[in-house]
Amino acid sequence: xxxxxxxxxxxxxxxxxxxxxxxxxxxxxxxxxxxxxxxxxxxxxxxxxxxxxxxxxxxxxxxxxxxxxxxxxxxxxxxxxxxxxxxxxxxxxxxxxxxxxxxxxxxxxxxxxxxxxxxxxxxxxxxxxxxxxxxxxxxxxxxxxxxxxxxxxxxxxxxxxxxxxxxxxxxxxxxxxxxxxxxxxxxxxxxxxxxxxxxxxxxxxxxxxxxxxxxxxxxxxxxxxxxxxxxxxxxxxxxxxxxxxxxxxxxxxxxxxxxxxxxxxxxxxxxxxxxxxxxxxxxxxxxxxxxxxxxxxxxxxxxxxxxxxxxxxxxxxxxxxxxxxxxxxxxxxxxxxxxx
Numbered sequence: 183x184x185x186x187x188x189x190x191x192x193x194x195x196x197x198x199x200x201x202x203x204x205x206x207x208x209x210x211x212x213x214x215x216x217x218x219x220x221x222x223x224x225x226x227x228x229x230x231x232x233x234x235x236x237x238x239x240x241x242x243x244x245x246x247x248x249x250x251x252x253x254x255x256x257x258x259x260x261x262x263x264x265x266x267x268x269x270x271x272x273x274x275x276x277x278x279x280x281x282x283x284x285x286x287x288x289x290x291x292x293x294x295x296x297x298x299x300x301x302x303x304x305x306x307x308x309x310x311x312x313x314x315x316x317x318x319x320x321x322x323x324x325x326x327x328x329x330x331x332x333x334x335x336x337x338x339x340x341x342x343x344x345x346x347x348x349x350x351x352x353x354x355x356x357x358x359x360x361x362x363x364x365x366x367x368x369x370x371x372x373x374x375x376x377x378x379x380x381x382x383x384x385x386x387x388x389x390x391x392x393x394x395x396x397x398x399x400x401x402x403x404x405x406x407x408x409x410x411x412x413x414x415x416x417x418x419x420x421x422x423x424x425x426x427x428x429x430x431x432x433x434x435x436x437x438x439x440x441x442x443x444x445x446x447x448x449x450x451x452x453x454x455x456x457x458x459x460x461x462x463x464x465x466x467x468x469x470x471x472x473x474x475x476x477x478x479x480x481x482x483x484x485x486x487x488x489x490x491x492x493x494x495x496x497x498x499x500x501x502x503x504x505x506x507x508x509x510x511x512x513x514x515x516x517x518x519x520x521x522x
Contacts, residue, residue: 237273273297303516304362320473326426357391407490
């Protein structure tokens, strides 16, 4: 989805914090690429265990991606790495635990973007500031959502679905992983962009929502491509369109939203590593380098791509910029729903 320089429209406090991140990024790029002895020591203390905090319960897509990443990351930093599930409040409970942790690299947030870019707009009491209280370390993957419908529905295309929605305002139901989840706001954005009325049904995760799409209790949902592809392949649900600018390699037969006639719905999400605020720049560099090397593993690359993810190898500054841009993007959409 196109957005014209949203960072410039941020409040001055956010611009100041983003500038701080940019300064860290420039310092990082100023360090020679050769890993010096000082950088080799810029890791969590020897003998410690690094914990990757996931803000969702075990078994979901964020948890699965973190568990696949952990052994490769462990190999690169030379320390044990375990996944630590701390679910609740759309990932905010896990994020808050990292924000309040000592900046020694022993506790890192394997974050899903909605926690940082959507939750601040929909939670009445967001426990931490995603810009001020976290240090961006490294992106991991990005992903698109796919719009799926119950297989018994007559809709074969997005155009047919929207025609029905316009003729029957509020009758079509769509599920999500909960109020404020990215697939909730993707549904809200679809309604806004197309002038339709869709009825939201929140669940406690993507899996139960998909179960009810399959069973016909609700009509449709947006789901992460990697989570939905097996259901689509088996014929349990029908995929109408993906929300990425280009077709997804794991679902090449499925049109993009632009191809389906909705050009203003190019949205997705991502997973990335963050540390507590004031994480030393040398440690940020070392952990970013370890993430890049982990993502270069042919085994990890193949597993992520098979699940429909796009590898996102980038700098802390690029991660900071995207976080701020999407925080601005989702603000107007979030205003259409009550704060929780």
